[in-house]
Each structure stands twice: as C-alpha cells, then as structure tokens.
Amino acid sequence: EAAVTQSPRNKVTVTGGNVTLSCRQTNSHNYMYWYRQDTGHGLRLIHYSYGAGNLQIGDVPDGYKATRTTQEDFFLLLELASPSQTSLYFCASSEFGQGAGQNTLYFGAGTRLSVL
Amino acid sequence: SQLAEENSWALSVHEGESVTVNCSYKTSITALQWYRQKSGKGPAQLILIRSNEREKRNGRLRATLDTSSQSSSLSITATRCEDTAVYFCAIASSSFSKLVFGQGTSLSVVP
Helix, strand or coil: CCCEEEECCEEEECCCCCEEEEEEECCCCCEEEEEEEECCCEEEEEEEECCCCCCEECCCCCCCEEEECCCCEEEEEECCCCHHHCEEEEEEEECCCCCCCCCCCEECCCEEEEEC | CCCEEECCCEEEEECCCCEEEEEEECCCCCEEEEEEECCCCCCEEEEEEECCCCEEEECCEEEEEECCCCEEEEEECCCCHHHCEEEEEEEEECCEEEEEECCCEEEEEEC
16 A cells, blocks of 8 residues: 655644645655645645656745655745645655556645644 | 536535536546545545546446546445545646646535
8 A cells, every 4th residue: 555644744833934844655656746735726736756856846836845855755845934825735646647647646644734 | 717626515415325426627638537535634546537438437436437528427326424525536638747636525424
C-alpha cells in the first residue's frame, strides 16, 4: 500500500510567520505534489516535482516555495504567511506524471494550516 | 467556470439504497478518475476510466463515461454508512499536463 505521510497535521501561525510543511512518501514514486483544498475551489495544485532537486510550478504558486530534497521528501515553504493561505494542504505522489491521466495519485492525510 | 464539476453539492441516502454522483466536463479528455475523501483523510482513487472506455466497475461502484455528452457518473449500490464522504471527479486532457478536480459532492449515508 502506497504511503504518504504529512507533518504536522495541524499548524497555527501568525501573519508574516514562517511555515514549513513536510511530506514523505515511501512509494518510490518519481512525482510529488502539493495541493491546497478550499471550499468552493476544490483541490488546486501549488507545486510539483518529478525528482530530487526538480521543481515545477502549479496553478496557484504565489506565496509558496517548495523543495524536493530526496526522492522521498518534499517540503512546502510559506516564508511570509498571510491569512489567505489558511487552508487544508495535501501532499500526493504518483509513479508517473499526470499528463495522460493514467496514473493514480496517492494522497497524505493533510495539514490544516491557520494563519491568524 | 470549472472545467470539471459535479452537479450536486450534497446528497443524502439511507443505508442500502443506491446513489449516483454525476460529473460534467468542458474539454476533450484522455481519462477521468473518481476519488473519495472521507472526513479527516486525503482523497483516495476509486476508479480510473479511459476515454475509450464506457464503463468500469470496482465492487459496489460503477463508473460510466459518455464522451459525446462530456459527462460521467459514479453509482454506488447497497450503500453503507462508511460510504459517507466527498466524491470528486478529476479529468486529464492532452491540453494540460495535470489532473483537474471538480469541487466534489458530499454524500451522507444515514442508517
């Protein structure tokens, strides 16, 4: 069973604060993704990566940085957090890219972030 | 407007009944996936149906795809309380390099 683990599960910070969300997958998958989920918007792709050291921009990248340090680990960084970044964040992995839609995404359990 | 959307925000059925969640989309697709998200969990894939397929089954789940009307349905038979979740469709297209998710339909199965 594919496994994606996110930490922390919950995080509260203040406006202007620094936040790092962590994700580790044990699937040996090439691709990893960060999504945010908001009522009325569904899942929106922030950044993704197809290997260590690689980073690709998603649909809503503003205010976010990401880094893929190893095959297993993908981090999402909010360097000056704003209330608009209050959301539920999901990490996911897949063996191949999403282009043809033939691959399954395996999601973590999510991190709920509140920016006060 | 959304490229993919489910046509109901919320549905409620009694345990044992059947229910159908519908999805419509607005572009040519290569595949469509259905995901389920239970409370406090991440989404999990239920069914992947390719554009040249018309129907796919997975246990009590049945997905259909009609590319002429650009729509898909996910039917659940003999529903159980543990089917309570949000159900998403997600489309893939040669026009873009990633899945596009609908906003989801919240299904409640009550005893």
